[in-house]
Amino acid sequence: MIYMKRRELLTTAMSVFAASTFPAGNGFAADFQAVGSQGEKVALNEAAIADLQKHNKGGVILPTSADYETARKIWNGSFNNRHPALIVRCADNNDVISAVQFARRHNLLTAVRCGGHSYSGQSTCDGGLVIDLGPYNTTVVDPGKKIARVDGGSMLRSLDRASEKYGLATTAGYVSHTGVGGLTTGGGQGRLQRKFGLSIDNLLSVDVVTADGKLLHADANENPDLFWAVRGGGGNFGIVTMFEFQLHELSPIVTSFNYTYAMADAVDVFKFYFDFNDQASDDMVAGAGMRRGAEGAPTVSISGTFIGSQKEAEAQLAPLAKFSKKPINARVGEARYADLQAGADNENAAGREFYSRYAFFNHVDPKLPEALVKTFMRGDGPPARTSMSIGSQGGVSGRIPENATAYAHRDAPYQLSTSADWIEKSEGQGLMKFCRESHAALLPYSDGGFYINQTTDEGEKQIRDNYRGNYERLVDAKTKYDPTNFFHLNANIRPRKA
Ligand SMILES: Cc1cc2nc3c(=O)[nH]c(=O)nc-3n(C[C@H](O)[C@H](O)[C@H](O)COP(=O)(O)OP(=O)(O)OC[C@H]3O[C@@H](n4cnc5c(N)ncnc54)[C@H](O)[C@@H]3O)c2cc1C
Known part of the structure; x- marks a missing residue:
């Protein structure tokens, strides 16, 4: 009975964004409505979607796509009543760049997803665009240098298993289907944190697609303010497409x-x-x-x-x-x-x-x-x-x-x-x-x-207080790398007003 009611609710929610504008079995219509970054209505047309698809290898999923129902869902069932207008799956840096550019061009509400484990449902949204890094998920280990290069859409199991082959490991969380992307940008606690530090303490460098659609490398010497900020500041500064981790010898x-x-x-x-x-x-x-x-x-x-x-x-x-x-x-x-x-x-x-x-x-x-x-x-x-x-x-x-x-x-x-x-x-x-x-x-x-x-339902002041003495430096980085607060579906750090 409750299941029926829930389905009805979902159907109603879907109709707000899609039903009248997506003819059954017909891909997409000439125009359909999505939701903008501030909740306003945004019209997308067939040519725009076709252009996005042309530049994308991972797959663009629309509410009419057969895999939409699976693709839109995240770990926490509380948020599975949300229906994004489109899900852009990314398989490489170019896919991520073109997805960010598309979202900026059309001023779309945008969520970023790796493993989909956000407690507060930040990796999905209603009516906006989800940049889903799922297909971008390989870990390459250099056993000589004891380094792992992990794609931004990988799950922890990819890092753990690839490293294990060489008797190596680094700190990752307790459940292996959690995403490296969210876990690491927020800190990364795990079984090895007392021995080797948090996941971020083992990061050597990152590649980040920022809000202007540029790909930046960041480490202790290059863009050090960005490198500092993504180590605990969450998804506020851009989409990390590559995490380079220091690995350690570990008895299996x-x-x-x-x-x-x-x-x-x-x-x-x-x-x-x-x-x-x-x-x-x-x-x-x-x-x-x-x-x-x-x-x-x-x-x-x-x-x-x-x-x-x-x-x-x-x-x-x-x-x-x-x-x-x-x-x-x-x-x-x-x-x-x-x-x-x-x-x-x-x-x-x-x-x-x-x-x-x-x-x-x-x-x-x-x-x-x-x-x-x-x-x-x-x-x-x-x-x-x-x-x-x-x-x-x-x-x-x-x-x-x-x-x-x-x-x-x-x-x-x-x-x-x-x-x-x-x-x-x-x-x-x-x-x-x-x-x-x-x-x-x-x-x-x-x-x-x-x-x-x-983070569950903490507000702006709680997030600010939570970063204690690190907050102003985070605001500096946010103002520099995301001045319009494009990446705001997260524990949000607001940029300073121009
Ligand atoms: C079952 C479970 C077990 C957990 N165990 C642990 C644990 O052991 N240790 C621990 O520290 N935490 C743990 N967590 C919390 C977890 O770290 C956070 O929920 C984290 O956000 C999940 O990352 P994700 O990529 O799976 O999530 P997603 O929902 O995909 O992403 C969450 C947010 O992270 C950001 N993000 C994701 N990918 C990227 C990227 N590539 N670049 C930039 N930003 C990105 C986005 O802002 C996004 O909204 C656990 C959560 C769950 C549900």
Whole structure:
């Protein structure tokens, strides 16, 4: 029943942009309406689309195309009611340049997509143009120089797998179908961040198509302001078509662990976790979280990865084995690093609706463990499909100066993510309320900031405050490289007015 209603809604939304202007099975009409950068109506005609197609190798997808329904969807199902007027798939730099030029010429609302994992749906839009880098997705590794050149539309699995062949790796996120493009431009947290820094800390250079349709190379010497800004400033400055990463030797075998406890022990588990993690070496990345799944009671767990064999991990895991609380379930085992990176892919499959709020902690208040548990368990307890997870930063990523890249909050050793996902639309409001209220209750313990890659509904002031001392420098770069704010579907940094 709900499915039917949703379909009806989608059909209605489609009709706004397309139905009267796209004759069935006929490609496109002489004129059709799209949406401009400020929400105004823009008329596109057949000749303009034909010209775009002439310059494009990746494929131009229109609402009448057979693959439109698949192509328009992103990871977070909450935004799959959006219907772009056209999706320009890009296979190389020329495709990206011509897509940007087309969008500029027609003043179109424009979204940029790599892996489509934007929590807040920024990689799609209603009635505008999506520049989809999906087909531009090869990773080439130079094992001698220990360098990976990764195309701007690649998923993390491309980087992980290509590097693994040579016993090499660099920091990438925990789910291998996440895009290198969004993850890296926002920072890039992952299993290797304490050992090698964030993904951006391993970037050597980038190629960027800027808002004027030019291709620029940026590194420490060439366009250094652009290179600085794309390392944490998100998609504000242009479309990165090539990321050059420093790789590191990595034993293919690492050790993962998970200890799950009853909720009655949760406060002690968090107290133990913060002590345990404060002592951990840079080879260890550990988190602690409470979760209530689709069924059953909530549980609390400590889990993580040690970069090395199980034997090497033993000394560091010893405190966990000796912890006074008895786990309901304990698992320690070796895995290939690249397999582990893909291990959570299915449970994080695209399509469900999702909401989360995020906070950094630059110190651990002694009352935090109790506050976490009290907040999660308030009232009748957490709704199904909710979680509250503490993750750790620190290590190399915490020792790099805050102004070395645009990424702020390096001084925060811990971060909190409060999340929910759902299938039935009717559940969304209640679950989002649970996340928002949980976040508000714990905000006093945090430094007030959030991870830019987990932006949900934060406003302009929050984004400005979040970049702290790096903000004005980001505005300088935005004003220089995107003075009209063409790239604004992101955690937006506004250019100065001319
Ligand atoms: C299941 C899941 C797991 C995650 N795990 C992690 C994790 O372990 N570590 C972590 O740090 N983050 C993680 N994230 C957050 C993730 O980093 C962000 O959602 C990120 O924006 C996703 O990048 P994408 O390319 O897949 O997304 P998209 O939705 O395609 O892009 C998001 C935004 O990034 C920008 N962008 C994308 N590609 C480019 C490019 N080539 N050049 C310039 N700008 C670009 C655009 O502004 C775009 O709106 C996770 C997200 C999900 C959904």
